[in-house]
Amino acid sequence: MRYLKLLTIFYKNSILKELEYRVNFLSNAFMSVFWLVWGIVGVSIFFLHRDTMGDWTYPEVLMVVGLFTFFTGVMESLLRPNVGAVIEQIRDGTFDFVLTKPVNAQFIASLRSIVIWRLVDVIIGIAVIVYALGQLHVTPTPTQIGFFLVMIASAVAIVYSIWLVMVSFAFWFVKIDNITELFYAFYEAGRYPVTIYRGVVRVLLTFIVPIAFITTFPASALLGRIDPTTTIIGFVFAIGSFIASNRFWNFALRYYSSASS
Amino acid sequence: MSNNFPIHVEHLCKYYSVHQKESGLAGSLKSFVRRKYTDVKAVDDVSFTIGAGEIVGFLGPNGAGKTTTLKVLSGLLYPTRGVARVLGFTPSERRAAFLRQITLVMGQKQQLSWDLPALETFLVNAAIYEIPDDQFKKTMRELTELLELAPLLKKQVRKLSLGERMKCELAAALLHRPQVLFLDEPTIGLDVTMQTKIRQFVCDYNERYGATIILTSHYMADVTALCQRVIVIDHGKLLYDGDLRALAEKIAPHKLIRVEFSQPLNGQRLEEYGEVVSARDQHAELLIPRDATSDVAARMLAQLPIADVTIEEPPIEDVITRVFEQAAKARAERGEKDEDEE
Amino acid sequence: MLRKYSALLRRAMGLMLEYRASIVIWMLTGVMPLVMLAVWFSLAEGGPIAGYSQNDFVSYYLLMTLVRQLTNVWVIWELDYEIRHGDLSIKLLHPINPIHEYIASHLADKAFRLWILVPLALVAWLIFPTIHYDVTPITLTLFFGALAAAWILRFLSQYCFGILAFWISQAITLNEIWFAGMLMLGGVVAPLDLFPDQVRVIANYLPFRFMLSFPVEIVSGRLTPTDLLVGSIAMIFWVAFFVVLYRWLWSRGIRQFSAFGA
Incomplete structure (x- = not known):
């Protein structure tokens, strides 16, 4: 309850802050649409030459593209301004103010602000998913929607855990402000269904940098391409990563050296 | 006990492990290949209560x-x-x-x-x-x-x-x-x-x-x-x-004597009483070893035409500087280098 | 000038070594060609696509990865920051155009990258011994020329977008669009041969091709002597174009900067 009240204040303040920079809204909205079109054009090139990508038809791949955009929005509006900003705060020492507050540091560090403009990506992503469903003439069953929501929640937890772990490294290595860019580079692989990748690459993208859980699996759930066991595995995997990342964060906190004059 | 003392510190130590780097391109290359780490003792066995x-x-x-x-x-x-x-x-x-x-x-x-x-x-x-x-x-x-x-x-x-x-x-x-x-x-x-x-x-x-x-x-x-x-x-x-x-009192070995004379001095030398900090017209300031302060003051009163005399502690900034100088000297005598990082 | 450059380079090298972890991470962020390779590789399982076999894709994208690494540019982030925070005024006080300092730091970065990339390239060759390039004295010379031109084009075009920060706050966003264009029409998403003919005809003359794709095409053995000649002329045209554009924008920008301050 108290944390809910805090969240309200946090978000009110960051929306106030965002309103200071209104130009950002237009340019962000424009860029979201631009990158979406870019992604669809890219996918279209594959379908010029082949009818399926790793057994996925064009509208099915579109759904993966929609999820890719959706999670780009989640990361840009919720992760980069919070967890992502921790690296900068560690570097200039203002992370002190997070640690000296009588509220769980991970809570403040993870949820203090929101970049509302980037929620445009979330909305566009959902629109593409709905459009793809229309193209497929498919109406998902309640069970499929249920699995889909579980997979989305798991994916959010997994993405968050990855970011938290990446950022935790900044407690030891201050000069790694670009580590989140590294994640984005691998995230590019999530534009396409993971079944397109072969051998080592697929294992890597499923378990090491678990991009598959973020875009492919929720899409599979909605398309009824996934069995309950995989959903449960995904869910357990998400909880596992969440706990592990939290442990790692707490461990890394001990090495905070509080930059100062 | 902690009720009596809100802050209680005992043998507190905080060391940082820092990697050393030699200057210049050669130094960068060298530390690129092999890094040397040393402990910097930021806080070393400190105790106090407040x-x-x-x-x-x-x-x-x-x-x-x-x-x-x-x-x-x-x-x-x-x-x-x-x-x-x-x-x-x-x-x-x-x-x-x-x-x-x-x-x-x-x-x-x-x-x-x-x-x-x-x-x-x-x-x-x-x-x-x-x-x-x-x-x-x-x-x-x-x-x-x-x-x-x-x-x-x-x-x-x-x-x-x-x-x-x-x-x-x-x-x-x-x-x-x-x-x-x-x-x-x-x-x-x-x-x-x-x-x-x-x-x-x-x-x-x-x-x-x-x-x-x-x-x-x-x-x-x-x-x-x-x-x-x-x-x-x-x-x-x-x-x-x-x-x-x-x-x-503990650190500064001198006190400052400030005197005002009733008439200009004729030929009497102030140097024999102590280190002259300033002497102008009918005012003078002298540094006197702490132990000898009262003796010297008495002698001056007897021998010089004095209107007023005050004995003061030297400015605290000077005292602090002296504390650090003494600490550095003590370290040097023990053979430690001045910068722990080295 | 030579003495100035050697001093600038020395300092830049020192800085690069200081930020080596960061550079290695930046290098890893250039994996996109390899992702595209993985995709095309499995799509080509059923047979060649527009004349590209699996092995052709491997050859194409490994070299594309190398070219991308060696032509990488980031100058707009520094330029934009320094213009908006006024740090540029300090550089303008020096009796040397700031562009030289940026060039030096990019060159130092390339030296550092080469040092890591050469062993990696050898490893890649061991893993894929079948990769094949058309290597003759002529194509090799052209390749290195085109590689240098690609870097110059990427650097100068990004620099021009950076100069726009004198007037607008969204310079980096504009550059992002330019960058997206390069990924698409510069042969990263797909080799230009795989685009529909109408698109390819235009893309062949756009600057994007010469920012990445052209050096790879030169040693792919797919270009006729006429293609090579026409391509080289277009490449030289674009380099000249951006040199002129840079000079024009810079002189206008400086005037703007000194008139309104930062």
């Missing part, structure tokens, strides 16, 4: 370990060894109940949101510290009055001057009426008027709430105005802990 309501000044040159000690005490840093207890808590556990009763103000870092009015940050802190509405209003009123905040609250922080921002920072840090204050260079970069105001405010706060305060500052005036007791740290080691004036 009683409720005390204002204690931390003195020491840059890198002496003052800020590190404050950060250990506020729970930001894990001590390498030793005990630190604040209000009965172990700071590094960062319990909410502990954090609610302390505050850390750093002159060089700010918690206020740059793009928002300071009031918004105050409201956030009120929520974070769970300050009841009526108490928040009361504290805001008091702080607004003490710090003259009224015209600043609604302005965006980026539009405030440095001094105005520092006043708002202090208010943000004290909204929850902490019992223990760690002030790290709170007046740095401010002009003299603003320094005096901040100083007065700290004094008022201490009187009003009986808060325990540790203060570090480069400005001796801050320390002499606020603190009776000082703790001197250099190279991580505690050199002195006690009364500020007693420090002067």
Whole structure:
């Protein structure tokens, strides 16, 4: 309850802050649409030459593209301004103010602000998913929607855990402000269904940098391409990563050296 | 016991592992291949206790370990060894109940949101510290009055001057009426008027709430105005802990005798009494070895046409400088190099 | 000038070594060609696509990865920051055009990258011993020329977008669009041969091709001597174009900067 009240204040303040920079809204909205079109054009090139990508038809791949955009929005509006900003705060020492507050540091560090403009990506992503469903003439069953929501929640937890772990490294290595860019580079692989990748690459993208859980699996759930066991595995995997990342964060906190004059 | 002493530190050590780098391209390449790590002893076996309501000044040159000690005490840093207890808590556990009763103000870092009015940050802190509405209003009123905040609250922080921002920072840090204050260079970069105001405010706060305060500052005036007791740290080691004036007596080997003559001197030489600091017209200042002060003063009174004489401690800045010089000399004699990092 | 450059380079090298972890991470962020390779590789399982076999894709994308690494540019982030925060005024006080300092730091970065990339390239060759390039004295010379031109084009075009920060706050966003264009029409998403004919005809003359794709095409053995000649002329045209554009924009920008300050 108290944390809910805090969240309200946090978000009110960051929306106030965002309103200071209104130009950002237009340019962000424009860029979201631009990158979406870019992604669809890219996918279209594959379908010029082949009818399926790793057994996925064009509208099915579109759904993966929609999820890719959706999670780009989640990361840009919720992760980069919070967890992502921790690296900068560690570097200039203002992370002190997070640690000296009588509220769980991970809570403040993870949820203090929101970049509302980037929620445009979330909305566009959902629109593409709905459009793809229309193209497929498919109406998902309640069970499929249920699995889909579980997979989305798991994916959010997994993405968050990855970011938290990446950022935790900044407690030891201050000069790694670009580590989140590294994640984005691998995230590019999530534009396409993971079944397109072969051998080592697929294992890597499923378990090491678990991009598959973020875009492919929720899409599979909605398309009824996934069995309950995989959903449960995904869910357990998400909880596992969440706990592990939290442990790692707490461990890394001990090495905070509080930059100062 | 911790009730008697809000702050209790015993054999506290904080070491950093730092990699060494030689200068230049060759040095970079060399450390690229193989890195050498050494421990820097930021705080080395420091013990002290501070009683409720005390204002204690931390003195020491840059890198002496003052800020590190404050950060250990506020729970930001894990001590390498030793005990630190604040209000009965172990700071590094960062319990909410502990954090609610302390505050850390750093002159060089700010918690206020740059793009928002300071009031918004105050409201956030009120929520974070769970300050009841009526108490928040009361504290805001008091702080607004003490710090003259009224015209600043609604302005965006980026539009405030440095001094105005520092006043708002202090208010943000004290909204929850902490019992223990760690002030790290709170007046740095401010002009003299603003320094005096901040100083007065700290004094008022201490009187009003009986808060325990540790203060570090480069400005001796801050320390002499606020603190009776000082703790001197250099190279991580505690050199002195006690009364500020007693420090002067203990360290400074000389006293300053200021004399005024009833008539110009004719030929009498002042040098035979002690080291002449200045001599102009009918005034003179001499440094006299501490033990000999009364003898010399008596001799001067008997032999010279003296209208007035005062015996003073030398300026505290000089005393402190002397403390560090002596410590450096002692280290040199023990064969240690001046910089531990080397 | 030579002495100035050697001093600038020395300092830049020192800085690069200081930030080596960061550079290695930046290098890893250039994996996109390899992702595209993985996709095309499995799509080509059923047989060649527009004349590209699996092995052709491997050859194409490994070299594309190398070219991308060696032509990487980031100058707009520094330029934009320094213009908006006024740090540029300090550089303008020095008796040397700031562009030289940026060039030096990019060259130092390339030296550092080469040092890591050469062993990696050898490893890649061991893993894929079948990769094949058309290496003759002529194509090799052209390749290195086109590689240098690609870097110059990427650097100068990004620099021009950076100069726009004198007037607008969204310079980096504009550059992002330019960058997206390069990924698409510069042969990263797909070799230009795989685009529909109408698109390819235009793309062949756009600057994007010469920012990445052209050096790879030169040693792919797919270009006729006429293609090579026409391509080289277009490449030289674009380099000249951006040199002129840079000079024009810079002089206008400086005037703007000194008139309104930062």
